[in-house]
Amino acid sequence: MIRRTLAALLLATAAPAVAQDVATAPVLTSLDAYRAMAAGAETAPLFARELAAARKSVDAGIRAGIDVPTPKDRGGGPTHERHKANYKLIQQAGTLYRLTGERKYADYVRDLLLAYAKLYPTLANHPAASDQVPGRLFWQSLNDSVWLVHAIQGYDAVRVDLTAAERKTIDEQVFRRLAAFLTSEARTFDRIHNHSTWANAGVGMAGYVLRDPVLVEQALKGSDRSGKVGFLRQLDLLFSPDGYYAEGPYYQRYALQPFVVFAQAIQANEPGRKIFAYRDGIVLKAIRTAIQTSYGGYFFPINDAMPDKSLKTEELYQGVAIGYAATRDPGLLGIAKWQNKVALSPQGFAVARDIAAGKAKPFAFASTLLRDGPQGKDGALAILRSGPQEHAQVVVAKNTAQGMGHGHFDKLNWLLYDNGQAVVTDYGAARFLNIEAKDGGRYLPENDSWAKQTVAHNTLVVNETSHFDAKLKRAEAVAPTQLAFVGEGPLRFSIGEMAGAYPGVTFRRALVQVDMGKNAPLVLDLMTVKNAGKATYDLPLHFAGHIIDTDVKLASNVTTRPVLGKANGYQHLWVDATGQLANGQGRVTWINQGRFYSYRMATPGAQLIVAESGANDPRFNLRREPVLIQRLSGAGDAAFLSLLEPHGRYNAATETTTGSRSGVAGLTLTETTGARVATITLTGGKTILIAIATDTTAGKAHSVTVNGRKLDWSGPVGRFDGTAQ
Amino acid sequence: MIRRTLAALLLATAAPAVAQDVATAPVLTSLDAYRAMAAGAETAPLFARELAAARKSVDAGIRAGIDVPTPKDRGGGPTHERHKANYKLIQQAGTLYRLTGERKYADYVRDLLLAYAKLYPTLANHPAASDQVPGRLFWQSLNDSVWLVHAIQGYDAVRVDLTAAERKTIDEQVFRRLAAFLTSEARTFDRIHNHSTWANAGVGMAGYVLRDPVLVEQALKGSDRSGKVGFLRQLDLLFSPDGYYAEGPYYQRYALQPFVVFAQAIQANEPGRKIFAYRDGIVLKAIRTAIQTSYGGYFFPINDAMPDKSLKTEELYQGVAIGYAATRDPGLLGIAKWQNKVALSPQGFAVARDIAAGKAKPFAFASTLLRDGPQGKDGALAILRSGPQEHAQVVVAKNTAQGMGHGHFDKLNWLLYDNGQAVVTDYGAARFLNIEAKDGGRYLPENDSWAKQTVAHNTLVVNETSHFDAKLKRAEAVAPTQLAFVGEGPLRFSIGEMAGAYPGVTFRRALVQVDMGKNAPLVLDLMTVKNAGKATYDLPLHFAGHIIDTDVKLASNVTTRPVLGKANGYQHLWVDATGQLANGQGRVTWINQGRFYSYRMATPGAQLIVAESGANDPRFNLRREPVLIQRLSGAGDAAFLSLLEPHGRYNAATETTTGSRSGVAGLTLTETTGARVATITLTGGKTILIAIATDTTAGKAHSVTVNGRKLDWSGPVGRFDGTAQ
Incomplete structure (x- = not known):
């Protein structure tokens, strides 16, 4: 056979270089780990596919030739995309060199990096820099950090096999300069912010590769090595004890990569630091929490x-692979199966191999309360799930803190899937x-004028102004209180309260997922407002x-x-x-993907x-999307029941x-001492009463009488099924 | 083993009754065909799944008991849905009886039909009848016909095994009465219209089952048996010679079922009629054309x-199964694979069996000109495809005739996929x-006020009025002319012309699909208007x-x-x-599923x-959807180039x-004697000239000079690639 099999090829040619010099051998991924990947690739189809894809992409890059242009464009523009493509090529080509033994891949990494060694010293701040901290290769320094995290991995793979002169040129003209640039600007390196995490990770990995413990120390403890900032402090402050990232799931995903990749590098080079055990295993919690804060994969x-x-x-x-390497949780293999793609790394290889061996299980999606804030005291993201299956109903109560500059002014907002x-x-x-x-792909002016404003969300607006007047500093000063949460059983609920979003106004939201047997659960939403004065309230949906x-x-x-x-x-x-709600009641029904939804207001x-x-x-x-708004004018204390x-x-x-047709005939709210009781009347005549106590203490006994019927329950919420009289 | 395999069960119990009486044995599907299905089901997984689903659904029906309510509701209402469910249950239960031999299924068919035998004679016109011809079981007689087509198949399967008294009751009180009702009303039975096809098919199939050649003759030739109307005449008039159905693909799909199901019944009972060869194989053409007029399955x-x-x-x-039975075209198996479902019939069984045997091939999607009108002289639907693959680019030019009451007033409209x-x-x-x-699920008033109007389509509007003033009779009197069509090669085009949609106005549209190598083709659209007077023209997109x-x-x-x-x-x-097009030029770019589209107007x-x-x-x-409108005010002869x-x-x-960013830098139109020439200038400086001759005669030689450059070509459209001077 002319065409040798992949495995044969890999076994014959892998690991061409022997590490003569411990100061230059690969440290981010060991030669042993490369050998294991090369030997096992063929039995791990998802990994073999990545390998083939990397080869195709790098081979095309080699054919196209070295292109390291002078930086010019904003995000999405040609020079921006070129430098993004280059860091991926450097990383992939380094890996390919180790997995195939083909010298051309090492040469390609070398030639690209030598071109950067020529370009980089000539660069000042990027010409298209805007309101973000300017980078040199890119319009914001964040992208320069990302470049470093990727490129250093490719360089690590080939460094031992370059000449001493090449190493010196690349070490000094590219990586030391880049590290110096990133550490020199506190706004880039020393903030408690995901942008700094990328910078920390890149500099720390460069520290391991360049055998420079000072860079590693700066990465871990900040540019002044005091420990007030830096990677470990980011782990302390950016995640809550439940692994929730302050800015929310979208940025949790983005932030995750430098955390997991750098943690893996620390583990490989300084296992004594026990980085995966740090803060009760916060890195692994962060990976799981990222997955829990998704629906249908989004x-x-x-x-x-x-x-x-x-x-x-x-x-x-990366997150799934590194998480799996550290835990061997088969649920992570279930996620990887859905992703249908693995990282081109030793950890990604293990995932692919174990999926091929049939070890995957469904990920354990479940109702979850994710406390927010470094100490878990700044509100929470409350997730109610009707079951573990993919199409289960999920209620999300956003009772979190502000989440820095990317936070929206939407305390006690909620979502439904x-x-x-x-x-x-x-x-x-x-x-x-x-x-x-x-x-240029940046946040648009409408992000401030619309997307961040309260009315763009499903929560209370007072007098057509946003929470905290949409002022970040004020918003960061206070957080909601998660008063109660029950995520299991037939009556699942979250109760949150917010004081301080508006002067003199406190509002509280109870979201209750009411099981209905084989039908999807109902979701009851009680928003109560306390206000000494009078105001106009809007409650958008x-x-x-x-x-x-x-x-x-x-x-x-x-x-x-x-x-x-x-x-x-x-x-x-x-x-x-x-329109006016007749007798205080109204219903709107819509259709979404073949299912009907009736929103009933009382x-x-x-x-x-x-x-x-x-x-x-x-x-x-803007996208054009519909909203229903319940408006109460000139009201003091008030209650919205939906x-x-x-x-x-x-x-x-x-x-x-x-x-x-809706199966609900009526919805009313009764206020009693110590509780509000929602009466849901079904078309067949049955009733479901949901009693929501003012005192949310767990286990506390309550007793009220509604329409002559005595209701006894304990805890914040009680349910009573019956028949209309 | 306690649980016998499906095959064993089927073989053991199939075909329980011997046809003692040739006047009562099944005729729509033969006992032999039932036996073959029962024996082979396990080797045809798609079929086995249908069988299991039918069993589940009928078993649930049996458990729920007989429910044959007095008709009350409009489409979508409970009694409507109940009678729909019942005809499916009757059909499925009949088949199940033959495939499993279980008597309970025959009993269930019998009991349902006996309930109908009680109900049916008591019925007058449906109480919720509206502007459609009223039915008895349903709000429109069309649904009664559909009920008959299905129920007669279930009855045929069990009839031989009922008592003579049961047969007599059901024959006379259900099927003869229903047939008499359907044949008695010319608006139901004797129109050239898909509603009548359903009535014809139901009555004809009842004729075979009741051994009543008069009913069959009426079905084939109309209630007076003259042949002026009836099934054969529908085959003559409702489809064009290319198998295009006058009302368009959506109704072609709907119309298809009675055509194919009744054709199959005719073939089974009177093979001498050679129904599948009738009119050059029009039934099979209609099946293929239905598939050709879809994209991504829609x-x-x-x-x-x-x-x-x-x-x-x-x-x-049904269509794919019956088409496959008649042709053994493996492309139809490709469609069935995509459908992932087969009919529970001998033909569906053959499809499932041959898919399991690996015989499926991709369906031969291709550029196609589908002439419209019974003689193929009333315009055409022109379909240009960039290739056979699923995500190929497809241009549809709607140069068809009006298509009766469901037609829209949109001559020379076009679509792009x-x-x-x-x-x-x-x-x-x-x-x-x-x-x-x-x-009630009917056409809404906005169907007339919006959906049918010209401005709701992508074609010329004169003076803000619709083609033919949106009058059906006027619209049916004239059709567009398909002047030219080339569906293969790198320059594919359709040229259509319409005269008579507006007094004194003739408009012509050339749509050209311009191949661009590995990129998706450009689509050039030249709409020219001849008008002795002045008017305002709108061209929506x-x-x-x-x-x-x-x-x-x-x-x-x-x-x-x-x-x-x-x-x-x-x-x-x-x-x-x-906004005004500056220098007569303008561009709008949008994004759709990750791909950009630039619409350039000249x-x-x-x-x-x-x-x-x-x-x-x-x-x-209404759905809210965007439109771009090019407007020319006070114009006489005019040309819109896009x-x-x-x-x-x-x-x-x-x-x-x-x-x-768009790869096109400019677009201009030059008018020369005998041709219009569009110049497309690409950002790299290359040019593509598309010359469109006024004389559309195939093969005719043309020669014009544009900006000093001599262009020679033959046929309606020429392409010239060059470099901008």
Whole structure:
């Protein structure tokens, strides 16, 4: 046979160089680990595919020749994309050299890095730098850090086989200069922020490769090596004790890569540091939490987030692989199977090999309370799941702290997933990532004017202003309180409270997932407001779907559509229609992917506003999405009671419809001493009473009488099934 | 083993009854065919799955008991859905009886039909009947016909094993009465229309089962048996010689089932009629044409169509199975594989068996000209494909005749599919099929006021009125002319012309698919208008995607959004912005599923209107979709030149963007004697000239000079690649 098998080729040619010099041999991945990968690739198809893909991409890079252009463009532009492509090629080519033994790959890494050695010393701040900290290769220094994290891995793989002169040139003109640049600017290196984590990771890995313990120490403890900042401090402060990352899942994903990659490098070079045990295993918790904060593979898009971001990203291939190497949790193999891709690393190899051996199990998705804040005292992200299966219903209560500059002003916001779809939605960020025509792919002005504002979320707005007047400093000073959480059993709930978002106003939200047997659970939402003064309250519900029907008598703006307000996001809402809730009740039904959703409001005195995002948007920067707003004007203390009911199914293929009518006939709220009781009346005449106590102490006994019926329960929430009298 | 295998069970128990009486044995499917299915089911997994599903559904029906309610509801309502479910149960239970030999299934068919025998004689016209011809079991007689087509098959399977008294009751009280009802009303039975095809098929199949040649004769030749109407005449008139169904793909799919099912019944009972050879094999052509008029499995949604309708429907399971039985075309197995489901019939069994044997091949998707009209003289549907693969680019030119009551007023409309997506779109019908809250699932008023109007399509509108003033009779009187079509090679095109849609106005459209090597083809669109008088012309382009960028200076309606007009669909358009094409040129770029599309206009004097559907829609009956309109005011003869360019890719997972900028720098139109020449200038400086001759005679030689360059070509369209001077 002319064509040798992959395994034969790898076994014959792997590990061509012997590490004559302990000061130059690979340290990020050992020669032994490379040998094991080369030997086992053929029995691990997902890994073999990555190897083949890397070969294809690097071979194309070699054919195209070295292209290291002078930096010019913003994100998404040609020079930006070129330098991104180059760091991937350097990393891949280094790995390929070790796995195939083909010298051309080492030469390619060398030639690319020598070209950078010529370019880099000539660079000052990037010409397209904007409001972010400027980089040299890229418009923001963050990207320079990312370049370093990748390129140092490729360099580590080949360094031993370069000449001493080549090593010196690349060490000094590329990596030492880059490390010096990154450590020199506190805004880049010494913040408690994911941008600094990337810088720390890159510099620390360069420290191991260049055998420079000072760089490693700076990476771990900050540029002054005091330990006030740096990687370990990031691990202390950026994650809560439950592994929740302050900025939310989208940035948790992004932040994860330098954490896991650098942790792996620390483990390989200084196992005595027991980095994976650091802070009760925070790195591994962070990996699991990233996965728990997703639905159908997509991250909950709270705060600044791109809603199209899934677990199928480089960060999570790395995270799953490194997490699996440290835990051997077969649930992580289940995630890797869904990703259908592994990292081209020793850890990715282990994942591919064990998937091939049939060891994968479904990941243990479950209701979870993720405390926020370094001490876990700054609110929480509460996740209620109806079951572990992929299409289970999931309620997310965003009772978290602000989450720094990428946080949105949406205390006690909530989301709903059902039937595999996002149903109650979060806009995420106003941004077209990496699309140059849209402001170079940066956050758009509408991210501030719309996406961050409270009205763009599903929570209370007072007097058409945002929480904390949309001021970051004020928002970071206080966090919500997670008063109660029960994630298991037939009555799952979260109760959160926020004081300080508006002067003199405290609001509290109870979200209750009410099991309905074989049907999807109902979600009851009780938002109560305490306010010594009077104000106008808006409670928006952003949803995905097409409105089918409503029982609210609407006055519609059918020939000219006005905007709802002038500022704080209201200028971006078109008003489709308004109407008064008759007898304080109203229902709107929409359809989403063949399932119906009825949103039932029982808020006496409220007006319903049906609106859509997209006003005051001459550049088409916003998506146009519908929202229902319950508005109470001139109110003091108040309560909004709402019920979201998934029902029925329309099947386009068979043209059949079932259950298109709501199964709920009525919803009312009764206020008693010590509790509010929601009465859900079903069309068949049955009733479900949900009693929500004011005192949320776990296990505390409550007793109230509603319509002559005595209700006894213990704990914050009780459920009582019966028949309407 | 306690649990016998399926095959063993089937072999042991199949064919329990011997046909003692040739007047009662099954005739729609023979006992031999049932035996073959029972014996082979286990080796044909898709078939075995259908069998198991049918068993599950019928077993549940048996447990639930007989429910034959008095008809009350419209489409989607409970009694409607019940009678629909019942006809499926009757059909499935009959088949199950033959395949399993279990008597309970025959009993169930009998009991259901005896219940109908009680109910049916008591019925008059349906109480919820509306503008359609009323049925008895259903709100329109069409559904009664469909009930008959299904139920007669289940009855045929069990009839021989009922008592003579049972047979007599069911024959006379159900099937003869139903046949008499359907044949008695010319609007139901004797129209050239798919509703009548269902009636013809049901009555004809009942004729075979009841051994009544008069019913068969009526089915084939109309209630008076003259042959002026009836099934054969439908085959003559409803399909063009190329198997295109006058109403378009959506109704072609729907119409297909009675054609193929009754044809199969005729073949089984009267092979001498050679029904599959009738009119040069028109039944088989119709099946293939239905598949050719789809993209990614979804039917082109021209005319009244639900855009969510795919090949995964009962009609196409039947069509593919019966087509395969008649042709053994392995491409049909490829479709069946995609459908992942087969009909529970001898033909479906053959499909499942041969897929299991590995005989499937990809269906031969190709550029196709489908002539319209019974003689093929009433225009055509022209389909240009860039290749046979699933994600190929497809241009559809709708140069067809009106297509009866479900036709839209959109002569020379066009659609574009690219990269697996609908890009230039057709709204389809304004309807929420089977969703009762939306007018009982019927066509909504907006179907007339918006969906059928010309401005809701991608073709010329004169003076804000629709083609033929949206009058059906006038529209049916004339059809477009397909002047030229070339579907193969690197320069594929369609040229159509329409005269008579507006008094004194003739318009012609050339759509050219210009191959660009490894990139997706460009689509050039030249719409020319001849008009002795002056008028305002609008050329809308409805598209799917989010606008990224434009070079047109727009004046935007950002705080109140007005409607575009008062009538003819214009009242349903909100105006987002307007702008003048500078130097007669303009570009709008949008993104759709990660790919960019630049629409470049070269129409001197034109205004661009950016609008969205959804105005004057207080009940939220419309989807909100964007449209670009080129407007020329006070023009006589005119030409609109446009170019649609797919380019680049944004990958959300890797956050990389390539080719987000258009590769086209300019587009101009030169008018010369005998031809118009479009000059496409690429950003690299290369040019592509597309010369479109006025004389569209095939093979005719043309020679023109443009900017001193002599262009020689033959045929309607020539292409000249060069470099800008």
